[in-house]
Amino acid sequence: MSDLQSPASTGTAGKASSDAPVKATAGGDAPSAPATSGRSFLPQSTLLRHLLVLAVCAVLAVVILEITSPFQNSQLATLSYYAIAAGGLTVLTGMNGQISLGHGALMAAGAYTTALLLDAEEPLPLPVILLASIVVATAIGALVGVAAARLHGPYLAGATLALAVGLPGLAIYFHDTFGGEQGMRVRAPQAPEWFSSFIDTVSGNSASSTKWLAYVGAICLLITYFFLANLIRSRIGRTWRAVRDQEVAAELSGINLGAWRVLAFVVSAAAAGLAGGVLAIVVRLAAPSGFTIVLSLSLLTAIVIGGLGSLLGALLGSALLVFLPPFVTNLGGDFGLSQTEAAQLAPFVYGVVLIVVMIFVPAGFVGTIRLRWMTRKAKRAMAQAGADGASSRG
């Protein structure tokens, strides 16, 4: 996986950069709205366009959360923290070409911050606590980012891997503060008054704590993706891509490679910190066994399956992480497997899906669809050009 994005290691990268986008990151490289054609009804300004999409998504989120069952609400809450972390990681890996196996540890930093702050006698308001989680994870991300900016490919993977393995160990070492192996139990914050009246007006459903947590998750997810989408489409996003695709050219253009890499890591760490905070209140626990290397690897597989560099891809990949295992387990049960066998089937099927995706749609779901679409457009343009040329000659 590491050589997906190591631009300096291949001599052909420079030639490729002027042609089609790098295949693996096709999901992220297409502009979010066709800039040239005049057919679009969306506003030309990126910010306005994204605000419009945000509003539509918010309405969609409310509708989805209100028509689904309480259990599906809880699954959507789970989806939200995976998707927030995966969104941050896809910016780092897809946009900037750095790999991180340490995002689970950054989530742990966010989760423990939330747990510690909620543990207080008079806890601060939830938004403040989540902001604090972001700040702590960002600080750790900045430290790691400074080291990471000097590393490439497998070395970077190794360094972040050390973070994933080492950081949860701190919770065990500082047993008295962080609760050791058993972790810290988190009392999920209660829903405020206005929430139940809001739910009552919208759908008349009961405003359970599960629903409240799902809404908290959805709100955090939407805000994160809004910020990330704006970053990707801005000068910052373009600079990150320049650093990723052609180091030498970027440096010649006056881009400070190291600083921009650190920035990407910091942004990504902030998202992971928020994801960790949401995880803590949804799971109601911050424990080292929740932040193993498996979590970091799951996030990486999620963005690869969805399509590197694409936020939609990160969301789809996270959805697969959340919905596939119970689906497979229940399917196995329906086919007469015992519950133990059905449970063992889930990781196996996930592995098979990952392999199949890598073989048949190497750019991920979103990436492959965009690649197809761009190829078709290019062919049409070529045919058009060919026809024009023929007519002008004739």
Add this chain to the structure above:
Amino acid sequence: MTTIAAATVLSTVAACGGSDDSGGGSGGGGGENEASDIGVTADTIRLGAHYPLTGVAAPGYSEIPTGVQAYFECLNQEGGIYDREIEFIFRDDAYNPTQTSQVTNELVLEDEIFAMMSGLGTPTHSAVLDFLNDEGVPDLFVSSGSLLWGDNPEEYPMSFGWQTDYMSEGKIIGEYIAENFPDAQVGLFLQDDDFGEDGEAGIRQYIDDQIVAAERYTPGNTNVGPQIAALQAAGADFVVGFNVPSYTALSQLTALQLGYDPQWFYSNVGSDPTLVGSLLNRFSEGQVSDAALLDGALTTGYLPTVDMTDNPWIQEFQRIWDECGGEGELTNYRVYGMAQAYTMAQALQAAGQNPTREGLVEAVEAVGSEWEGPVFAPFRYSEESHMGTSGMTIERIVGNGSEEVQPVRITDIGDAPIEEFDGEPATPPTNAIPDEEPYEG
């Protein structure tokens, strides 16, 4: 409709006959079965649990639900509880608290279980403790000896422990050493969490002055060389381990390498000879093929084990496993699951013909301490305590089994004294199906 009619006839017959041995269907009034609470219908009761079925903690522990299921299968064949079938749904959490939270959401919100039973693991179950209590789901017989489930019923009114807690176990071990090995230099080998901490707190109440070293290991770190060497260097000739089975195997292999041969004492959790034997075989790559290293080590017991083939409970459980179980042999983990299922059947009978979640909890608090079953000593259930059983034997491991060296003694957490248990071992009722009276608040 026919089911309800049959149920009425059966319970009327039972009531008229006045027989106490007629199995789980008796004892109720003549009323009809109703869907009295979430997870209860006229002819089913749905229970749920979470276990590590995959991952590092799966060996051994994943056998517990098969035992529970086999017991309920046989119970259902005999008419279930008040003619309701028990549906037991268990889901995999891979011993990861994040997943425990997800599968518990699924069990409570999607499967709509009446009660949770036997959810396994301290860190895993901690993650769902608040959720289950907030939702008002009875959380019975947690498969862990942490004090968390039982010592604070005011905060967690729905949760109940089941097995002997680690502090009581430590106390009984401490007293045994003080009386039988007064000159021993004791070293402690502890898992670095509540398990080791509670055990140490208990044992220090009796032999604080005999302890020469206390070494802790972190689960996941497989090198225990420094800890074992430190125990050796401190001159400990008696080592008490509060550790899980894989660390029993690791400590044995490490001591073998260091030429260290103290008297070993492993707490109940880490002492299953069959599992430790297979782990020893795996860790040593075949150089140690069975649990012979453990021969002569001491341990504790609160349940009969499969090697006690003349114990009537083991005979009944063997029959149940043969008739209703799946593949494989009856193991101590399956016995554990069946014993929990037996206690659950007692609880459901006590909750009455049309149980509610509240009623179930009240019944366990009120009459749970009187229940007899495969567990050696009575439970401590009351309004003030939700702790499980309190008594333990001391046993010496011989081959794949064990022989008793001290009969059951009982105690409680804190500084409660240790006493001889004077009750008789219970004998299983017909078909190992309890026959508890419904508790009328």
